[in-house]
Amino acid sequence: MEDVELEGYKIPKGSKIITNIWTAHHDPAIWGDPWMFRPDRFLDDNGELLPPEHTLRQSLVTFGTGKRVCVGENLAKSRIFLYLTTLIQKFDLHLPKGGTVPSDDPRAFLPGALLRPQDYMMRLTVR
Structure with a gap:
């Protein structure tokens, strides 16, 4: 909608931005050990799921985020859960x-x- 500068980069109005989700999901600054499969990283000290506003939950964008979030996210998650269980x-x-x-x-x-x-x-x- 307008020219913007983000972290030193000038992004002109009308630019198309494509997010590299793979890179975001493998950033050691966020995940520490991004190559390790550790689902427990999303649990708190009591074994409960971290709240949605937690940095790690906010950084996991498998199904997108905001207005462009995948409309099939809940269906996909429930089908995977039912299939595996x-x-x-x-x-x-x-x-x-x-x-x-x-x-x-x-x-x-x-x-x-x-x-x-x-x-x-x-x-x-x-x-």
């Missing part, structure tokens, strides 16, 4: 004999539309 309730997950777990380090993941771990096999047994 159903799978874990009904099956035990095992590696096949001699199988190995791929690295959980995202730097070793395969590139594409989405990062994904190396292919591996799992064996499921009914509980």
